[in-house]
Amino acid sequence: MSESIQDIQDEIIDEFSMLDGDMEMTISYIMELGEQLPEMGEDNKTEDNIVKGCQSKVWLKADLEEGKVMFEADSNTAITKGLVSLLVRILSGKSPQEIIDADLYFIDKIGLNRFIGTQRSNGFGAMMKQMKIYGLAFSTKTQNA
Amino acid sequence: MSNTLTSQHIDIEHIRSQFQVLHQEVNGKPLVYFDNAATNQKPQRVIDAIVHHYQNDNANIHRGIHTLAERSTAKFEETRKAVQSFIGANEAEEIIFTKGTSESINLVASSWGRKFLSEGDEVLISAMEHHSNIVPWQMICEEKGATLKVMPINEAGELILSEVENLITDKTKMVAFNHASNTLGTVNPVKEITAMAHAVGAKVLIDGAQSTSHLEVDVKDLNVDFFAFSAHKMYGPTGLGVLYGKRSILEKTPPYQGGGEMIKDVSFNGTTYNDIPYKFEAGTPDIANVIAFKEAINFIEELGKDNIAAYEQELLTYGTEQLSQIEGVRIIGTAQEKVSVISFEVEGIHHFDLGMWLDAKGIAVRTGHHCTQPLMDHFCIEGTARASFSVYNTKAEIDTFIAALKDIITKFK
Numbered sequence: 001m002s003e004s005i006q007d008i009q010d011e012i013i014d015e016f017s018m019l020d021g022d023m024e025m026t027i028s029y030i031m032e033l034g035e036q037l038p039e040m041g042e043d044n045k046t047e048d049n050i051v052k053g054c055q056s057k058v059w060l061k062a063d064l065e066e067g068k069v070m071f072e073a074d075s076n077t078a079i080t081k082g083l084v085s086l087l088v089r090i091l092s093g094k095s096p097q098e099i100i101d102a103d104l105y106f107i108d109k110i111g112l113n114r115f116i117g118t119q120r121s122n123g124f125g126a127m128m129k130q131m132k133i134y135g136l137a138f139s140t141k142t143q144n145a
Numbered sequence: 146m147s148n149t150l151t152s153q154h155i156d157i158e159h160i161r162s163q164f165q166v167l168h169q170e171v172n173g174k175p176l177v178y179f180d181n182a183a184t185n186q187k188p189q190r191v192i193d194a195i196v197h198h199y200q201n202d203n204a205n206i207h208r209g210i211h212t213l214a215e216r217s218t219a220k221f222e223e224t225r226k227a228v229q230s231f232i233g234a235n236e237a238e239e240i241i242f243t244k245g246t247s248e249s250i251n252l253v254a255s256s257w258g259r260k261f262l263s264e265g266d267e268v269l270i271s272a273m274e275h276h277s278n279i280v281p282w283q284m285i286c287e288e289k290g291a292t293l294k295v296m297p298i299n300e301a302g303e304l305i306l307s308e309v310e311n312l313i314t315d316k317t318k319m320v321a322f323n324h325a326s327n328t329l330g331t332v333n334p335v336k337e338i339t340a341m342a343h344a345v346g347a348k349v350l351i352d353g354a355q356s357t358s359h360l361e362v363d364v365k366d367l368n369v370d371f372f373a374f375s376a377h378k379m380y381g382p383t384g385l386g387v388l389y390g391k392r393s394i395l396e397k398t399p400p401y402q403g404g405g406e407m408i409k410d411v412s413f414n415g416t417t418y419n420d421i422p423y424k425f426e427a428g429t430p431d432i433a434n435v436i437a438f439k440e441a442i443n444f445i446e447e448l449g450k451d452n453i454a455a456y457e458q459e460l461l462t463y464g465t466e467q468l469s470q471i472e473g474v475r476i477i478g479t480a481q482e483k484v485s486v487i488s489f490e491v492e493g494i495h496h497f498d499l500g501m502w503l504d505a506k507g508i509a510v511r512t513g514h515h516c517t518q519p520l521m522d523h524f525c526i527e528g529t530a531r532a533s534f535s536v537y538n539t540k541a542e543i544d545t546f547i548a549a550l551k552d553i554i555t556k557f558k
Contacts, residue, residue: 023172023505028556031498055497055513055528077495078557115501 005098008090009106016110026111027079034082040074051126056080058127062134068093069138071131083115083124091131096142099135104128160448161537163188174507177542182327182355182486182533183511184377188444191381194437206432207406207423221432224439225422231442232372233363234389241395241422242430245386246354247277249373250321252388252401252425253350254281257371260399261348262318264290269312269347271296271304271322272523273329276516278321278352296322298523302329302478309338317347324356328515328531329478330461330486332360335367343368348394354378358535359457359484361450370394380535381441382434388425395421402427453536457485460534460543467547473554477529485534488515491550494557496530502556503530506549 003011019025044061051058056077063070071092075081090106091099107113115124161167164186169176178186198220204213206221222237229237243249258281262268268282272295286293294317296309304322313320320342325332339349350371356362358379364372371394376385390398400407400418404427409417418424445453464487468474473492491499500512513528514521521528532546 024502027502027505031556056495077497079498079501 002093005090005094005102009104009109012086012090012106013109021111030082030115031078032082033085034075034078034080037073037081037085037088040072044072045074051130056124058084058124060084060127060130060134062131062138064096064138064141067095067142069096069099069134071134073127079115080124083112084127087124087127087131091135096135096137096139100132100139102132102135157537157539161539163190163444164537165189167537171507171509172505175545177508177538177545179532179534179538179542179546180509180511181535181538182378182515182531184383185358185380185535186537187380187382187441190440190444191437194440195382195433198433198436202436203433205429217432217436220436220439221430224435224442227439227442228387231362231446232357232387232389233365235365236392238421239389239392239395241388241390241425242435243373243386243388243425244384244431245377246352246373246375247281247386249371249386249388250278250350250352251281253371253373253390253398254285256401256425257348257394257398258282258285258289258319260397262286262289262291265316266291266318267294267314267316268292269294269296269309269317269320269322269342271333272298273302273304273326273331273517273520274321274323275327275352275354276518277354278323278350279519282319282321291318292316295519298331301480302326302331303480304331304333304338306334306337310341313341313345313347315345317342317345319348319350321350321352323352323354324362325353325359325484325486326478326517326520327355327486328488328517328520328529329480330483330488330533331478331480332356332482332484335369339368355484355486358445359454361454364389376434376438376441379441380444381438382431385431385434385438390421392421395425400424400427404428406430448536456536457534460538460540461485461487463540464532464534464543464546467543468550471547471551471554474550477524477526486531487533488529488531490526490529491554494554496528498557499530499550499553502553503546503549506552508546508549 040059045059049059049061051060056075058075061072071088073084073088075084166186202213202216204217206218225237225240228240268286268291270282282293294312296304296312299305324335335351342349348370351369353372353374357374370391372389374387377383407419407424407427409419468489475490477488496512500510503510511531
């Protein structure tokens with residue numbers, strides 16, 4: 001039985017709590033997470049898969065497999081890659097409805113708002129939106145099927 | 146390491162003591178503020194002037210006859226005279242207050258441009274312009290059927306005078322470029338290019354946003370037709386800027402915005418406009434900030450522009466030397482003459498990651514395209530990290546920055 005979106009978020013919050021809010025350690029850890037994210041093939045880093053963000057490029061691919069949305073993502077900056085790996089960890093393999101309903105409270109809890117920023121400086125905020133849009137699109141697809 | 150100026154002994158600690166904002170920690174480390182080209186910090190006297198105004202003098206200006214209105218109006222106009230003197234303009238009436246450099250340029254492009262540009266005319270800008278000195282010209286050229294041409298730059302990020310000569314033709318009506326580049330730091334040969342432009346009857350607009358806090362500016366000597374700059378990039382408040390224009394041109398230029406203050410008489414049969422500068426200052430201006438701006442000018446003049454320039458050049462030289470010694474660092478913008486701005490990239494590290502890491506260490510730099518996307522395209526890069534210094538920065542801060550950068554580089558190996 002796979003973990004729920006909530007369980008995964010709580011796990012992540014636990015991991016980050018050990019960093020004690022230290023910004024350098026937080027960034028180091030985020031980069032480490034990004035290194036673990038499988039590299040997206042160059043042929044998938046297309047214009048269609050780009051999520052627009054001002055300074056970081058983020059690519060996102062989504063497929064529906066047996067009723068679950070499988071996400072693949074990558075970024076050209078190490079920190080954003082780490083951030084998107086968290087989103088993939090939480091949302092990949094979940095049903096479209098779970099993705100639509102997901103309340104991503106972990107961002108606040110681990111002080112990630114600083115990384116999303118109020119500007120368009122990275123694609124993280126845009127990626128969250130895009131993943132939800134995929135959820136909606138796939139949910140409509142399965143309903144119409 | 147001594148922090149005193151070489152040319153005159155000025156107490157850096159005394160200067161820094163006037164900037165409360167510098168004395169804080171960011172992410173547990175002392176703040177090192179190296180984003181001065183974006184906006185620089187305000188000395189206490191500027192902040193005090195804003196507070197004093199609202200606590201003692203606040204009233205609308207140019208319209209009331211009561212005491213507070215008189216006091217505010219007098220102080221407002223004193224700033225206008227201070228700006229006139231600061232940039233060497235002939236008259237105070239040639240100083241128009243705007244929201245900033247961007248609005249100043251938009252004013253010229255749309256008001257002057259709409260009247261004086263025709264189909265087939267040419268507007269010449271440079272490849273290193275900020276979007277604020279590109280987009281308004283693109284807009285007016287499109288509207289009028291004029292052509293926008295671009296002065297190229299060399300690998301060091303300098304304009305090539307022989308190329309400029311070729312590009313200025315009898316169709317050229319306006320040459321608009323920056324005095325100093327916000328991304329490269331390059332200081333441009335304003336006098337020479339202005340002479341070339343005037344020889345064909347073209348007007349010249351200079352974007353002085355990056356020069357007024359660093360360099361001596363004498364608009365009569367430069368002989369430019371328009372000079373735009375921002376208060377907030379020279380220790381003054383945000384939301385305020387200046388457009389200088391020669392009287393003869395401003396009088397012929399139609400108003401930019403309509404409303405109160407810029408009129409003589411209004412009726413439904415017609416309206417006549419006020420004289421300069423008021424013709425271009427519709428509505429209630431940014432009174433408190435204009436008044437406080439005078440304190441920023443005082444701050445600069447008391448330190449002495451030459452002293453500031455000498456000190457900042459020391460910082461620029463030191464910073465450039467230190468950065469150049471780090472393997473994998475490439476400096477973008479190596480002009481012979483620069484203001485204290487250093488754009489750089491580090492091999493294998495995206496500028497976004499660099500900026501975030503530096504911030505984690507308490508160091509504020511700017512990253513990205515710096516609103517100069519065409520310039521980034523010229524260098525075939527997405528963006529850079531940029532460290533820019535003002536008179537309150539120190540060599541010790543540069544040492545901290547260099548050590549931080551070296552540490553960050555090890556994390557990416």
